[in-house]
Amino acid sequence: MEISPSEKRINGNLTISGSKSLTNRALIISALANGKSKITGILKSDDSYWCIDALRKLGINVEIQDETAYVDGKGGEWDTGSLYIGAAGTVARFLPGALAISSKGIWEIEASESMSKRPISDLIDALKEIGADIEYLNHEGYYPLSIKGTELVGGNVSISGKVSSQFISGLLIASPYARETITVNIKDHIVQQAYVILTLQLMEQFGANVQYDNKLNKIIVHPSHYNPQEIELEADASTACYFLALAALTNGRIRINNLTYQTRQPDIKMVDVFEKMGCKVTKGSSFIELEGVAQLKGGFEISMREMSDQTLTLASIAPFANGPITIKDVEHIRHHESDRISVICESLTRLGVRVEEYKDGLKVYPSKPKPALLNTYDDHRVAMSLALIGSKVEGIQLNDPGCVSKTCPNYFDLLESLGLNILRH
Numbered sequence: 528m529e530i531s532p533s534e535k536r537i538n539g540n541l542t543i544s545g546s547k548s549l550t551n552r553a554l555i556i557s558a559l560a561n562g563k564s565k566i567t568g569i570l571k572s573d574d575s576y577w578c579i580d581a582l583r584k585l586g587i588n589v590e591i592q593d594e595t596a597y598v599d600g601k602g603g604e605w606d607t608g609s610l611y612i613g614a615a616g617t618v619a620r621f622l623p624g625a626l627a628i629s630s631k632g633i634w635e636i637e638a639s640e641s642m643s644k645r646p647i648s649d650l651i652d653a654l655k656e657i658g659a660d661i662e663y664l665n666h667e668g669y670y671p672l673s674i675k676g677t678e679l680v681g682g683n684v685s686i687s688g689k690v691s692s693q694f695i696s697g698l699l700i701a702s703p704y705a706r707e708t709i710t711v712n713i714k715d716h717i718v719q720q721a722y723v724i725l726t727l728q729l730m731e732q733f734g735a736n737v738q739y740d741n742k743l744n745k746i747i748v749h750p751s752h753y754n755p756q757e758i759e760l761e762a763d764a765s766t767a768c769y770f771l772a773l774a775a776l777t778n779g780r781i782r783i784n785n786l787t788y789q790t791r792q793p794d795i796k797m798v799d800v801f802e803k804m805g806c807k808v809t810k811g812s813s814f815i816e817l818e819g820v821a822q823l824k825g826g827f828e829i830s831m832r833e834m835s836d837q838t839l840t841l842a843s844i845a846p847f848a849n850g851p852i853t854i855k856d857v858e859h860i861r862h863h864e865s866d867r868i869s870v871i872c873e874s875l876t877r878l879g880v881r882v883e884e885y886k887d888g889l890k891v892y893p894s895k896p897k898p899a900l901l902n903t904y905d906d907h908r909v910a911m912s913l914a915l916i917g918s919k920v921e922g923i924q925l926n927d928p929g930c931v932s933k934t935c936p937n938y939f940d941l942l943e944s945l946g947l948n949i950l951r952h
């Protein structure tokens with residue numbers, strides 16, 4: 528695929544699909560509930576496809592009508608079988624606990640090549656500590672897994688959050704179904720704490736009895752069950768940011784019709800970074816809008832730990848700023864769909880951008896990127912971020928751009944509808 532700038536100003540209003548994080552949480556929690564839930568505004572992408580597919584193989588009736596999912600939860604009773612969960616970190620980290628709570632059944636779960644290289648041992652160790660019976664089928668600490676339903680006992684459990692917040696979310700989602708109260712102690716820090724808050728809030732919405740403070744040092748989950756709900760999901764803040772970045776980069780204007788600054792999804796805080804770079808942000812009661820500037824400002828250092836999915840977005844627009852931008856505290860993204868720090872440094876270098884790689888981040892200097900053929904490493908955020916450079920530089924070529932289907936299958940159609948020139952080879 529070849530991407531080139533638009534002839535006209537980027538100027539549009541967009542309605543973005545549902546949040547990946549909320550979709551997969553809501554689907555799994557509804558499947559654990561006893562009865563029929565209605566979830567409106569789901570994301571339809573690879574990650575939710577594999578979640579729905581796994582739930583159906585587990586005997587859960589999931590009916591999809593447009594963007595609404597009807598889920599007949601069975602209270603934690605699952606059919607036995609073999610499952611495949613694609614590259615979805617949310618499914619990989621949320622499903623093991625949900626299966627382990629069952630008193631009977633045995634499952635083998637396989638994941639994609641990239642997901643099978645992503646760590647899971649902190650989660651599996653914690654689940655075993657409270658009674659789960661889980662084995663690694665290939666390499667210790669990685670997918671594929673075998674899980675035997677044994678019931679979770681409960682009690683105290685310590686878990687690390689410094690590699691992935693999803694370990695904690697996965698432990699919590701299963702916790703109400705343990706025999707006794709579960710007290711979760713965080714050993715270190717949580718890389719993206721807001722995602723754990725999203726989990727806890729959704730659990731509460733489905734009737735779970737949880738206690739936690741803002742710092743999340745200790746989280747208590749009492750035995751209870753999820754009740755079926757009718758809920759409406761928010762738009763995906765991470766996806767919205769690519770379009771806001773496009774307006775920032777091209778001195779354009781983009782309004783996201785169905786997302787507000789009030790969302791608890793952490794990536795919304797990326798608009799603060801755009802503001803810092805000189806853009807104008809309007810925080811409406813039902814929308815968020817960004818207007819770009821003629822010259823983006825750089826010359827700052829920023830921790831992206833709490834919104835690390837936007838690291839690559841920032842790194843991709845950084846060459847166009849008037850001073851260097853240093854991104855730090857994101858070592859954990861080396862364990863995402865690709866080693867994102869190494870991949871973005873390599874891609875920017877190929878484009879002729881001056882960049883320095885650090886263990887926990889990178890520094891991008893103002894540069895004039897030149898056209899290049901870039902790999903996407905089967906990572907949707909690599910593809911979506913690098914594509915943005917095509918709004919400024921003629922002839923940015925992407926190998927295997929289809930990986931955007933993990934979270935935003937119509938990404939390039941949307942870019943095209945906003946005026947970018949997209950050549951599909």
Ligand SMILES: O=C(O)C1=C[C@@H](OP(=O)(O)O)[C@@H](O)[C@H](O)C1
Nearest residue numbers: 548617691692693696719722836
């Ligand atoms: O819980 C979630 O929905 C997510 C948590 C984050 O993962 P990590 O905590 O593993 O970084 C984030 O990067 C991912 O896109 C979605």
Ligand SMILES: C=C(OP(=O)(O)O)C(=O)O
Nearest residue numbers: 614615616617836863908
């Ligand atoms: C890290 C990501 O995904 P996952 O849910 O697979 O962890 C991501 O979407 O950037």
